Amino acid sequence: MLNSILFYSLDKAIRSYRRLAQANIDRAGLDITIDQWLVLRVLLEHDDLTQHEIAERVFKDQASVARMLALLTKRGLLSAVPLPQDGRRTQLRVTEQGQQMLDAVHPIVLDNRATALAGLAEDELAVLQQLLERIALNCTPAIS
Amino acid sequence: MLNSILFYSLDKAIRSYRRLAQANIDRAGLDITIDQWLVLRVLLEHDDLTQHEIAERVFKDQASVARMLALLTKRGLLSAVPLPQDGRRTQLRVTEQGQQMLDAVHPIVLDNRATALAGLAEDELAVLQQLLERIALNCTPAIS
DNA sequence: GCAGGAATTATGATGTATCATAAAGTTTAC
């Protein structure tokens, strides 16, 4: 009965994937969560984002991002140096250790994706992605 | 770049939906979370499940379910009476108040689904659901 | 320049996710 509900399937797919992904990271002896990994990944590309901008990119909220940044910094994967031109912000940079972590996690992530999407054709994935985007759009209140 | 990653879209779709759903429930002045609602819904149909069985049905884990049951009971939406034939378990029943909550939330949930799935055809939904099930299956380690 | 508003970050409160484990009850083997 629950099985017939689309959002149940959606939830199940995402959680199954997250469990698989985290299990494989743990198994490799790497001490990082997939959420932290995602944030670190974004910061590698852009080191000039506000917490709000980071949150938008990883689809979380600012409060969650603030706590993840604090954790990543505490763990030495990220450095935060006060910005002279804006007393509120800091310059966020992935550290050497953070870079090593990203490097170590990368092949695992690729492997996870391959496992999760095994047997799905390119065009199926395209359709899936497009439908998901439409749902997300439907659920997002118009800004104007 | 992130946008091209399927799991990012998956995550985004589910979270958009959850935010929409919770916002509408809050707006109606109803004090319940969608997760609690789901558990309550299951208990209405089956009042003889162990926490582990409930967890399987709502795709959560036993620890989460235990805490949600405690909350629901504290809020008077659920009653838990010790079972004579098994000293570990309790008989879980949705209370009158819980029933009223379910009744109040139901139309909102229907409305949320309609909003989220607007413009998607029946056959598109079928495809989507089938693809999601396959992903979930791929991510679930074989039991044997 | 300065007052009011906006942006940025931090944090409290509450709820859920996950793993691990403890505590208590039940079943099975013998």
Add this chain to the structure above:
DNA sequence: GTAAACTTTATGATACATCATAATTCCTGC
């Protein structure tokens, strides 16, 4: 019958989700 194995539930620890709000700092209009 009892010891060992198994079930069931509760809870500790840590992390993320969300809303609200406080505390700074910056910017803008005047």
